[in-house]
Amino acid sequence: MVTKLTLEYDGSRFAGWGRQPGLRTVQEELERALRTVLGETGVDGRPLKLSVAGRTDRGVHAWGQVASYCHEAVDPLRLNGLLDDDLAVLAAEPAPDGFDARRDAVSRTLLLPRARASRAQRVRARDVVLVDGRGRSRRA
Numbered sequence: 001m002v003t004k005l006t007l008e009y010d011g012s013r014f015a016g017w018g019r020q021p022g023l024r025t026v027q028e029e030l031e032r033a034l035r036t037v038l039g040e041t042g043v044d045g046r047p048l049k050l051s052v053a054g055r056t057d058r059g060v061h062a063w064g065q066v067a068s069y070c071h072e073a074v075d076p077l078r079l080n081g082l083l084d085d086d087l088a089v090l091a092a093e094p095a096p097d098g099f100d101a102r103r104d105a106v107s108r109t110l111l112l113p114r115a116r117a118s119r120a121q122r123v124r125a126r127d128v129v130l131v132d133g134r135g136r137s138r139r140a
Helices: 026-038 076-080
Strands: 002-009 062-069 087-095 110-113 128-131 137-139
Touching: 002 026, 026 062, 026 076, 026 087, 076 087
Parallel strands: none
Antiparallel strands: 002 062, 002 087, 110 128, 128 137
């Protein structure tokens, strides 16, 4: 059994998505909440671990980020009760067997502050640049 999570977070106080020793990360916080509810291992007998459609860097926010794990779905309200208010689970739903958020992602769209966008990615916009999964940018 695989579960698909839809998330949003304010990345201001996170060191990015992926686990980093001694730093607060989105993955670490979310896996901690899942383990509190579901236990240490997934239905496949392996340690409960998230896969994500796209990792984010320090300070990057996400809206509609997709992650997956091997275990039953948990009520988002239950998870959100264990998370700080800068990270929210919007939906948790069963996914087809074999679904993996990273491998099955069809596209990724990034919203970058202008200061973080590369020179090639910058377009005329006041504060942000939208960059799709093919590296194309457009006005936000």
